[in-house]
Structures are given as C-alpha cells and as structure tokens.
Amino acid sequence: MFFDNYRKKEDGAVRFYDLHSKRTKILLIIIYLICLAVIIVSLFPPIWVFLASFKDIKEFRRSATILPSQFDFSVYAKTWNDLKFAKFYINSFISVAGSVLSAVIFNGLLAYVLGVIKPKGHKVIYGLVMWSLLIPSTTSVVALFININRIGINQSFLPLWLSFGANAFYVVLFKQFFERLPKELVEAAKLDGCGYLKTFTNIILPLSKSIVMVVVIFAVNAAWSDFLLPYLVLNGSGKETVMVRLFMFRTSNATDVEVLRAVAFSIIPPVILFTIFQKQITEGASAGALKG
C-alpha cells in the first residue's frame, strides 16, 4: 500500500497512527500534489530553455508552442561555432580549476591552523574571518577592482584564482570538520616527528576527503557562475569566461535563439555536476548553513 512506509517515518507531524483516518490520507495526497506542482515550477524553466533553443528564429518568433517542431542538434553546433563558445568554455575551465585549487589549499591551511594548531592569537584571525563571512564582497568590489589595477594583475586569471583563497564560508566548513577529527592522530603524527605541514598533507587531508569534496563542488559552481569580478578583470583581455560572454548579450544584437542556446551552454556544466553529486550538494547545503 502507498502509505505503508509511513511506519518507518521518523520526522514530521504526521505519524503512522494518524493514517487510520481518511482525512489524513486525503491531506497527504494533497501534500504530494503540491510538492509535484512545486517540482514542475522548479524544473520547467530550464527544461524549456533546452526545448526552445531547438527552434530556429522564425519558429521562435511566430509559433506560440512549447515544443520545437524538430530536434536538430546541428543548430546547436552552429551557434557554438558562431559564438566561438569553445574559447569561453576553455577560459572558464582555466578559471574554475585555479579557483578550486586555491579554495582548497588556502582556506584549508587557514582552517587547519585555526582548528588544530591554534597558535597564540588565532582567535583574532577567526573573529576577523567570521566578520568577513557576513560582509559581502559586493560592497568592496569597486575598491578591490582599483587595487587589482594598481598592482597590475588585471587582464589575467590570477586575481580570480586568488580571490577564492579568501573565502570565509569555506574556512568555517573546513574548520568544523578538522575540529571533529580525532586529536590522537595529530598527536601521534607529532610524536613520530611529523612537521605541521606534513601532518596536514599526510594525515588531515586524507581523512577529510568528504569535506574537501563539498568545498570543491561548491567552489566549482561558484567559480563557474561568478560574473562581476571576472567581467571587470577579464573584459577585453581575450580571456572572457562563459558568464562574461553571457553578460555581453545585454548590449549585443544577437538573436533570441542565440541567447537561448548560450544560456543552455552555460547551464550544462552545473547540471552535469549536480546530477553526479546531488547527494553531496544537498547535504552540504543544509549542514554548512546550519552551523556556519
């Protein structure tokens, strides 16, 4: 029976013994219908993007249907080539790879010192980091942009990579995880004459694969979607990322279907990432924000 597995339900207000009443069953069916409707609202827009981007521009302007008249992948390939999207993809990949590496190494090291080594005065740094968690980067983007120009590292990926090395949220995620690792292991490494850095790379990191994974996934998605700083730093350098290209549509005379296909191109990598790592992503999202 549909309601049988409510016997095993652990949380929530509806308990198994409520199901004797018909009203509860109707209530639950209504809840399922609402959830289904919500899922349709959540998933329909991106699905529409993929469907509609198969239309050609004439069909897109005239017909008022949701489904395209034909699924022809060559139109995709044509737009991909016309807009030279391969170049933007490569630029984005370079930007993402460096950002992820920097996110794990720098934030991981800081969290290791704050959570495990705890030298004198580490609380001051932790306090400052916690404040930066809530002082959003957008408020200081103008000054940051000027600083980047002053020291002459604009028009390169370097500032984008390094900016991911100063992420308070990742520091907090790492720190909470490292603090829960058994202290005995760190002590044992110390007795074996393992230096602090070596303890990090040989003991801490191998034990922290799950949290590293979460940070990597978040950083990949954030770096891929990041747009304001990449736009300011990379615009006109030939190193524009996919998001910078999307932003340029604001002032370009590209056709609707080209914009639509470009949007589709920009969604594909996050969708693939999400499909593979949906469990880590949804669990990381609820756990990280709760404690952070």
Place this chain on the structure above:
Amino acid sequence: MAGRNKYRANNKTVTGIKRKDAVGWLIMLPTIILFAFFVWEPLLESIRLSLYTAKGIRLERFVGFENYIRVLKHPDFLAAFSNTFTYIFWSLAIGFFIPMILAVLITETTHFKSFFRVGIYFPNIMPGLATVLMWGFFFRPGSTGVLNIILGKIGIEPQVWLTNAKWTIPLIVIIMTWKGAGSTALIYMAGISNINPELYEAATIDGAGILSRIRYIILPGIFSLAKTLLILQIISVFQIIYEPLVMTNGGPNNASISIMHLVYNYAFRDFNYPMAAALSVMMGIVLIILSGLYFKITASKEA
C-alpha cells in the same frame, strides 16, 4: 594529554617564541594576506576613496564628505533607497514563508522524498546570470513571452510583466525566490528533523491533531532558525544587482534600481569611483549593523 602537549611545545622554544605559534602563523600567513587583499583592505580603501576626488583610479584631492552629500542628494539615491525597502518587503512577503512551507510539506512525504529535495534545490545551482536571462524570456511582454503563451492557453490576455513599474520588484523577488527557496527549505528540513519525534507522540496523547502539532511543535522548533535566516535574507536582498542590471536596467524609470546597481552605475558606467565608494561605505555600515544583529541572535541561541 593536554599537559604533555604543552610540555612538548614549551620544550621547543626558539628565541622565546613557541615553535607552535611561529609555525602556525607562518602556515596561515598566505591566506591572511589573501583575506587582507581581497576582503579587509578593500573595505578600508573604500572609505579612503570615498573622501577624495579621483581621475580614473588616481586619487586627486581630499574633499571630506562631499561625495557622500552628492550621492545622497542625487534623485537616483532616493529611488534606490526606497526600492530597497520595497525589495525587502516583497522578499519577506513572498520569499520568507515559501521555504518554510515547502520544508514542512516535503517532510511529510515518504515517497519521492529525495526527488523532491533535489528538485527544489536544482534552481540554486543555475548560474545567476543564466537564471536572469532565462526568466527574461518568460516575462517577455507580447505573444512570444513564455508566460503569456501559457496564459493564452487558458484564455488570459498577454501581460506586460516587468515593464509595468508596479510589478517589476515583486516579479524580480519571485525570480529570486524561485532560485533560492530550495536551499533555504533544505535548511529548515534539517531543522525539523532535529526535533525529537517523541514530542509528537506526547502531543497526540494530549489530543493534538496534525495541524496543532505543526503549530505547537514544528514552528517553535524552527523559530530560532527562522530568525537567523530572516537576517541572512535581508542581508542578501540588500545586495541584489543581477536582476535589475540585466533584466530591467533599473527601469522602468528607476522603478527597480537597487543600491548595488547604483554603485555599479557610478563605478563602471560613469567611472566615478569616489561616489561609488561613498555609496558602498554607507551600505557597508548598514550591513555591518545587520550582521552584528545576526551574531547577537546566533550567539544567544547557543547560550
């Protein structure tokens, strides 16, 4: 154990500084430099910048609070300032309760539960810019707008959507909610599953129905979480920029311009960095107050 550790650390004293402290600071130094360059110094630099006139990125003359006065006197500021409150109002009216309701509903399901969780979270992984461009097609006025196509099927006239100044901000908030509600709902769901299930059973014995169990057990159970998320939501609404910048360019007639959008216009359209900095600093102060409030609430929760 702790005593032995201390003894070892003391043992390795080099010129009066404990080795643990020296190495610890050395390891975190690179990250501290990054935080200083990308987060802390720009905040101070904004303040300095806001007190000068500048040619491009070169500072010229100290002018005190002149930039602040110019920003405040500009009619755009009043528009952005009052829009911010409209954004906050709508995002509380629409965006605050939906995640809570979603969390309560999905918690009560057993079939397809993980599908529901993953499905509502999905919009969150869409890049912000792609989301905004995508919804632009949905809210397009005329017969090719996707929502107008759908409305047409049930016999409703095409609407003008974002070009109606009264609707602009609520519609932008709906887009933000579409994107953000799922991740907030997951946080509430985690909160709900932390509630001890025996409470429900005890309440049932006292004769409480399902609705009063939600009212008297679940809602109080997630109340402090809701307070925290409320402040985080207000902080994030303050920084809204993508939607007005890309969808409406602040229009129609400044009806949707946000403070961050105005900062963007000063800095990267007019290249007036000092005025942009002055506005950033004022916004920064508001955000620092809000985050102070956030810390107060989360700290009292743990106590």
